[in-house]
Amino acid sequence: MGHHSCCSKQKVKRGLWSPEEDEKLINCITTYGHGCWSSVPQLAGLQRCGKSCRLRWTNYLRPDLKRGSFSPQEAALIIELHSILGNKWAQIAKHLPGRTDNEVKNFWNSSIKKKLIPHEVNPAFASFSSDHIHNSRSHGSEEGFFTLNTNPNLGSQPQDQLDLPIVPSPMPSLGLDYHDDFNNILKLEQTSYASNFVDHFLPPFQLPSNNSSSCESSSWSLGYQPHCQYDPNVQQLQNFSFNEAAAAQYNNIGNELMVPISMASSAPAAYEIIDSNACGMPILYPSDTQELDSLAKLSCFTSGHGSHPQDLQFPSNQLECIKAIMSSLPSSSSSL
DNA sequence: AATTCTCGCAACCGCCTTTAT
DNA sequence: GATAAAGGCGGTTGCGAGAAT
Structure with missing residues (x-):
């Protein structure tokens, strides 16, 4: 099975996100929003697939996230x-x-x-x-x-x-x-x-x-x-x-x-x-x-x-x- | 001190659903 | 209605850090 369609079209980086990538993604989302995740990588200048960007944002970069141990x-x-x-x-x-x-x-x-x-x-x-x-x-x-x-x-x-x-x-x-x-x-x-x-x-x-x-x-x-x-x-x-x-x-x-x-x-x-x-x-x-x-x-x-x-x-x-x-x-x- | 083991977490994979054409 | 693209979700994996030996 191949990767998601948005991932297969281009060379995408995998693995952990670097602080630079995070910053790019944050800047992109705060500027343009995330109406279409598939376009986020291009807008952000990231070599990631849109899916990966969405995951990174929703699971880690979202400002309303509460970190730390569960109460x-x-x-x-x-x-x-x-x-x-x-x-x-x-x-x-x-x-x-x-x-x-x-x-x-x-x-x-x-x-x-x-x-x-x-x-x-x-x-x-x-x-x-x-x-x-x-x-x-x-x-x-x-x-x-x-x-x-x-x-x-x-x-x-x-x-x-x-x-x-x-x-x-x-x-x-x-x-x-x-x-x-x-x-x-x-x-x-x-x-x-x-x-x-x-x-x-x-x-x-x-x-x-x-x-x-x-x-x-x-x-x-x-x-x-x-x-x-x-x-x-x-x-x-x-x-x-x-x-x-x-x-x-x-x-x-x-x-x-x-x-x-x-x-x-x-x-x-x-x-x-x-x-x-x-x-x-x-x-x-x-x-x-x-x-x-x-x-x-x-x-x-x-x-x-x-x-x-x-x-x-x-x-x-x-x-x-x-x-x-x-x-x-x-x-x-x-x-x- | 070195090695192995364990654990938590971030990220990926693949499937399903939804939306657009 | 059929198809493709995108989004969403749950399961799984792999890595790094700390603990144990």
């Missing part, structure tokens, strides 16, 4: 979003101002993934189906409880039939009132993880309802039934098949939890449901969720005062767990 909040957000979006680095990066998809991807591959994969406990990679959960709970089976690398974004399913991975937050403390050190979870063997998964993630998920019968129903244990579908075009959860009784419960919880029963088009993902309980924050789902992006649904994050991840507030126990993650990472420094 625990950013790491937490990456993990959370990855559990939702999979390896959609560009989508994830959009929620991290000043971070590029490449940066997020590298951070994930070099730090987070490494931390999770060796123990084969990577909920962010796991996709659960209601059948998995049903089978696991009803039959006590541990085998096949979850599958790795079945992220819908990596699969070949039709775009309108992608199963959203309804997985509990890989950061338990984010979604649950979870007091164990996250590293302890990471150390679980796969089988023990499978068997402990329900205990670790599902039980804390209880509705603060007066009517406990509904909460104790088997269906409620699957309150986040993974029947929602994922539309990659809008990056929205759609057609969430939500247990009606549970939804009704939701609707009756206090005055602040305004989750409409008709959640077919504005369904919460697992983290949304869980967060409402764990974070002690009301979930306010607007009637029109078209503009509600994934980040906005992260109630734990949106409970903070700022609009940017770095400004987000975490409950103290969550911060502790995130700190544990970050401190265990080789080179990431905590900014807390």
Whole structure:
């Protein structure tokens, strides 16, 4: 396979960029903009392909880039979003101002993934189906409880039939009132993880309802039934098949939890449901969720005062767990 | 001190999608 | 509608720096 068309037409330099090249590119972009990347090399006097220029600019030279280590909040957000979006680095990066998809991807591959994969406990990679959960709970089976690398974004399913991975937050403390050190979870063997998964993630998920019968129903244990579908075009959860009784419960919880029963088009993902309980924050789902992006649904994050991840507030126990993650990472420094 | 190993990061590759003709 | 060009994205590679032996 040859190179990109814009690269094959001329001799292009490869490898690391020199400061002189950077300066030329910056001058060119600031002067002319980058309406057409293929013309940038000529305008800038660079022997690079337009694609390379675009990459250099977006990943390194852009003035709004934030350099340096990822904060625990950013790491937490990456993990959370990855559990939702999979390896959609560009989508994830959009929620991290000043971070590029490449940066997020590298951070994930070099730090987070490494931390999770060796123990084969990577909920962010796991996709659960209601059948998995049903089978696991009803039959006590541990085998096949979850599958790795079945992220819908990596699969070949039709775009309108992608199963959203309804997985509990890989950061338990984010979604649950979870007091164990996250590293302890990471150390679980796969089988023990499978068997402990329900205990670790599902039980804390209880509705603060007066009517406990509904909460104790088997269906409620699957309150986040993974029947929602994922539309990659809008990056929205759609057609969430939500247990009606549970939804009704939701609707009756206090005055602040305004989750409409008709959640077919504005369904919460697992983290949304869980967060409402764990974070002690009301979930306010607007009637029109078209503009509600994934980040906005992260109630734990949106409970903070700022609009940017770095400004987000975490409950103290969550911060502790995130700190544990970050401190265990080789080179990431905590900014807390 | 020299060598090997490990790790993080920048950049490239190739595929897919979007846009223009 | 078909084709080509360009843009965008995710996966992978290679290099350099620091750590370990």
